Amino acid sequence: MINNKSRTGYRHREAPDVPPTYRHFSIRLRASPLNRVRNNIQWSPREGQTSSTSYSIDNAKTLSLQNPEEDLASQAEENLSFIELEENSEGMPLSQELDIENSLTTDEENPYTTDDALSISSSEALNGEPALQKLLAEGGRDLSIDRICQIFPFPLDGFQKKAVERLLESNQSVVVCAPTGAGKTVIAEAASAAVLARGQRVIYTTPLKALSNQKLTEMRRRFGHTRCGLQTGDTSLNTEADIVIMTTEILRNIMYRTAELSEESASSGSSTREARLGDVGLIVLDEVHYLGDPSRGSVWEEAIINCPRHIQLLCMSATVKNPEDLGGWISKEHQPCETIKTRFRPVPLHWHFAFKSAKGTQVADLMDESGKHLNPSLDAKEVLLEESRFLLRKAQGAPLPNSVGNRRGGRNLPWEQTLQQIVDDDPVALQKRVNAVRIPAMDALIRKLDRLKFLPAIWFILSRKDCDLNALKAGAVGPLTTLEEQAEIMREVEALRLDQPEAIREKLVVAVKNGFASHHAGHLPGWKNLIERLFQHGYIKIVFATGTLAAGLNMPARTTIISALGRMTDDGVKLLPHNDLLQMAGRAGRRGFDTEGHCVVLQNRFEGAEEAFRIIKGGPEALKSQFSASYGLVVNLISIYTLEEARAFIQRSFGNFLETEGQQRLMLEAAKMEMAAKDLMEKYQGSASSDVKEMNQAAKKARIHLQRLKVKAQVERIEAVKKILIRTGFPRRVVLHITAGVDDKVGGSKDKLKSSKQTLPAVLVLNDEDVESGMSSLGGTFCCLGADNRLMKVSPIHVVSVLEGPEGSLDPEDDDVIQKAYASVRKSSWSNAAKGIATCQVSPGTSSTAKIAVKLQFKASDKWTLVENSRALTSEVAMQRKVLKGIMDLMEQHRKSSSVEHDTLGLAKRLLRKADSIKKDLSDADGVESTWTTFNAVLDVLTKVGAIEAGSLRLLPLGLVLRSLQGQNELWLSLALSNEAVLNLTGPQLAAFLGALLSSEVFRKPVDMVVSYSASEEVVRAVEILEPTRQMLEALQSDAGLSSWNESLLVDYRLAGLVEAWAAGATWSQIMGDSTLDDGDMARLLTRTGDLLRQISRNTYLLPDLRDVAQEALIGMDRKPISDTA
Structure with a gap:
């Protein structure tokens, strides 16, 4: 006993x-x-x-x-x-x-x-893995749902059982659309077990390498080590296993390669692609909503279209608006498919709003008890009136309420009637004041969350820098960890220090010890993996993270915290899409870890509770097709299909399905919404008072006046720039704010100059053609070269600072080089620097201008003259904004004062927003004819450069090289690697050569950086030899209507010097100390270069000597911390 x-x-x-x-x-x-x-x-x-x-x-x-x-x-x-x-x-x-x-x-x-x-709980250990192994040992094709459910130590939810039941049927695919954390993985495990039991294999795809590695660990735990394999391009483990986890790109490539082999052996009677994948019974497409990703979504469509019909598909998606469209498309193009969707979360998610009041930091429910309306106490009007009441009492010397810090009370005092006047006098200023004073202090909020037992938490912040700063700030407050936990944390930190000293973020160690950490792409993988493990084990209590952490990594939290609801886009600051907000919020309350989850939205300077409620109630966005023709797609299709078959393939895309079968339904739905909204608006107009009509007219006039003031401010800034440039002369070094536009706020530019993420050093030159336009009253354009080697045509509105004096000038020889490069750019080669920014157009510079661009980096000794608007005009614009905002606030308050009018108008506006959203989605989608036009344009370019034989459409050696490469522009890489320029390069020099070509792929937007390493003469010479080929491809793409693709032809020697130094043996601390790049940006550059070297070493269509040099370079590149990024 x-x-x-x-x-x-x-x-x-x-x-x-x-x-x-x-x-x-x-x-x-x-x-x-x-x-x-x-x-x-x-x-x-x-x-x-x-x-x-x-x-x-x-x-x-x-x-x-x-x-x-x-x-x-x-x-x-x-x-x-x-x-x-x-x-x-x-x-x-x-x-x-x-x-x-x-x-x-x-x-x-x-x-x-x-x-x-x-x-793993005892029940899971006994009834999970052993029960699963027993089922697999028994085998059988006629498994029942009850038998499958026995492998789990818990009962399956209704949507899980329904999905598994459908997958138990042969020739039946399933789309599952459910919130994050609902238990979609259980369906994949059950379906995989059933497929293995009937003697077939499973392919499980994820969108990210990190997720593939994580999934391998999970599946090995469930199915056993030997049954699971991994294939990600960098790593291949047990690739013939029963379950192989891979990225979706690898699956897509397998589909094309097996089809090609089938074509090659067709004459000998060999099996088709279906037979070659005959032992695969199920493909799981996890995170299938990535199909809507602009840069990678086409991969998912290609994989689904190419999938043999005998293979079942399990497509698992986070909540999207139109999962039925995806299921309908799969039913049409693959096999019968049932769409199963649910909003059920087994771990309920509670929404909260955190703010500071006179009583201290508050964490209130965001919604009322019904969950359908905003918590009345968080209504903006109520908050403004409460603040006005407090200010009035304070100004008139009235005693404050007895309850500590309570700003309410005394609502029937004689001066209560002046409250509305305070709001009306300056509503914008009052709103700013309210927002500012209601921002909760971090230390107080952390203590509050700890008392509420809301920890551990993921605190989402948009900026990498702010993640680190907040971790440091929180760590300085004091520890949330016990002495035992601190000892374990430091043991792990020291273990990492011994293994990867370069991965340690020394400034953050104390914060980590105290239970606070940051996690973002600017950190090295070794450090990020450490933070993930510490958080998973409960030692880290709060992680400050960017949105990348919401992509599915296994970091279970009880609470997620949203610091801001706005984010910077090409069109300015926009509220987060519903899907993105839910993806972050869904990290809270993961199944198996918590009984409930919490999402806390914070008050900040710009957004509050109403914005959060609006996003949540706005509903999910629709899944849109991103299918597009690229060099890789065209070569892959031409290698296995005839031209007619390739067109048929394109017609099978998800986008074509939406255009043909979904468009009519959606347009009808939008029309009904607009009709209903029209009726509601007529009803509202009929009941609206004359005051409302007067306010509408006043708002219209205020908008027109504000727009005129903005134009006036722009003209003033342009004149200020021209005045400085007339005084200094040309060429002249400047700082550009690339995304500056008409809607930019008027004022100084000091903040813009400080942010290297928004600004770029450049030099303005003025050629004969632009003298008149450059100095016109409307601003015109200047010829410009950026520090990233982009040629630009810019309006003076983008100039935020000028470097006066001799140090701001340029050698006459360099001026001539830029002039010649500028003159050689075809008109069709220019493209907008950013979406909607027509006042700044770009085209890649040449190998000659690349030498000059390196000289344009910031220097500590530089003294810049800022370009600013006059105080008077800045004040006038700000005042007009207040006037307009005040009118809009009054209109909103009037609407809310009448519940009937408010409900009627609110419903009409919601219907119109939904209808506009549907029509925008339809207008943004590229039709099949547009895709086919691009396909033919790409085919024409491939034929002219000698990658495809005209007439027969047979792949020539250059095309064979291209087919085995993956990148932003595979043709450009193929031409570079087939050029004599690379023949005499050493390993480090080849790596540097590739680094110079990867600028636009690693950094999608113009970025300033300071680098102390110069590319070697051999690398510069190789790039110069390649220059005629680059110019030829730029011209061909421009003529074919593909000028936007010229961005991928950018050459940047700054990156070449960094890569060459690393490949030649420089330490991590050396290259980081001699550049201004973040750890993560540097790792991304070196990892992408290493990935391309790996592709070269395996490409049998390239010269053996080049492959050997690539392998040599890879050995030098593939060392810690870069070797740990795979």
């Missing part, structure tokens, strides 16, 4: 009088989950037993054990510091039931512990 007074605190409970038998137990260890040691559990047979048993168990893992209770418990008591001993509740007769108390501090309200986050 086990002593119930032992140090672990057993609670003994008598059981029915039955003979002692073997019993199943599960042990979870208290030892640090991060330690790599292993513990052995051993015991000897008791009398009547025939053998002893020994098990090896990983820390924080759970292992099923079968042995008499006394032996197991006593041995565990003697040899292990364990947390929990649980018993299988099914099967054998029991003589006792034991519960061992967890010695860690827990509570009923927040049963979240480190071991809960990582350990």
